[in-house]
Amino acid sequence: MATMQEVAIRAGVSIATVSFVVNGTKNVSPGTREKVTTAMADLGFRNNVVARALASRRTRILALLFPALEHRLGSTALQFVSSAAARASELGYHLVLWPAGTTADDLTELLSGGLADGVLVMEVKMTDPRIEKLVEMDVPFLSIGRTSDPSALPFVDMDFETTVENGLDYLQGLGHRRIGLVIEDLEGTSMDGYGPHIRVERSFRSGMMRRKLTPVVVACGPSARGGREAARMLLEQDPKLTAVMIMKDDSTFGLVSGLTSAGLSVPDDVSILAVASSNESGAATEPVLSTMNAPGHELGGLAVEALVARLDTGSTELPHVLLPCVLNVADSTVVARER
Known part of the structure; x- marks a missing residue:
């Protein structure tokens, strides 16, 4: 398998720059990033997630909690998931869909094992034990949705x-x-x-x-x-x-x-x-x-960006983002007529 040294030579950059691109630890110009990623593809370079985790004591994995057995993964939810996965990759993280249920007990294995650096929560209920558990354990998280009182919680949601x-x-x-x-x-x-x-x-x-x-x-x-x-x-x-x-x-x-x-x-x-x-x-x-x-595409990306900002910078800011749905007029709505 290709090494970072070989990627650096092929791209004409330093090993440090390759490391910045691989680990997402520092901003790199789009042109330089493209050179590095092209060299990685040409040489068949693959990120070794385990090695990176051992070196940094971080997995660079984000867990996306979705209660798959309780709620169907429809087109809107898929927009969130695909957008979040793409943005996580751009920021040097891996997004893992964790089909946990809606109870706090389902989080024990994930959180106690340190499998993820941060957590995104989907299909949020007005009273959600998963979020209560995450707050109790002081785990970095962000919810895609709102509880009944989200004032002290980080979230993005449809308005x-x-x-x-x-x-x-x-x-x-x-x-x-x-x-x-x-x-x-x-x-x-x-x-x-x-x-x-x-x-x-x-x-x-x-x-x-x-x-x-x-x-x-x-x-x-x-x-x-x-x-x-x-x-x-x-x-x-x-x-x-x-x-x-x-x-x-x-x-x-x-x-x-x-x-x-x-x-x-x-x-x-x-x-x-x-x-x-x-x-x-x-x-x-x-x-x-x-x-x-x-606005699933927009919210999925914003959710990952906000969570990564907390992980990478230690930010304590609580994002509260609301985006309304956008009207698209087609054939099923016309001027009313009395019957």
Whole structure:
């Protein structure tokens, strides 16, 4: 296997510069970094993570906690993961997906063994024992999501409150006044208390009430079957509903199907707006859905940058970053008409 000395000769730089690039311990100009990484690729140089860990007493590994058994890794979550992994690599770290559950006990092996320098927490609940455990053990971490009181915790998150307000403004601007919300039914599951669902429902109810409109909210099961059930429940509560906001990508097809089976057309009779979604998910349904696109790519990178800053500089700053979803208008939303 190639050595750092050989990489340095090939790139025309010092061994120290190669070390800076490999370990991410010092900023290197983009041009120099490209020379070094090209030489590494040409020579087949591979980072020896174990050797680096023994030398520095750090693993340069970031653990990303995702409760895979409790919550599906959907398109939005994949945006976070892929962006975080790419940014970690750029900063000289390795991101490891740790499919831990939602209890503090699941962290014991990871934390006690010193397998990771820092931790990113996803799928955060309003009361999250994983975060409580990390605070107790004084482990460097950052959450992608918020607990009920995140004021003393480092986090990045979607601004669900602003997102819902913007979505309601958009639909109301099209003349919609009878608007429903579909979220996933997590009651009685290990994901009961999931922060995004609670924040979206609260924001929707308060936003509708502030507009002097009646909120219609249903929680449904998974997949297209759940979406069809959601359509039935929505129309039971308000047969003259003209718009629906849904935060459940795997059920949007079923929602459209259920409305169609009830003799309604999307979007002529009922407009649909998908929240915390993506253009790709919207395009999987006919008609193509208007979406409030999740800023997963941006937040994944920002989360890693903030955590690495704490690890590399000892910064005690508590980042509080909120980014709203961005509206993308497609075929599923039109001007309201009374039925």
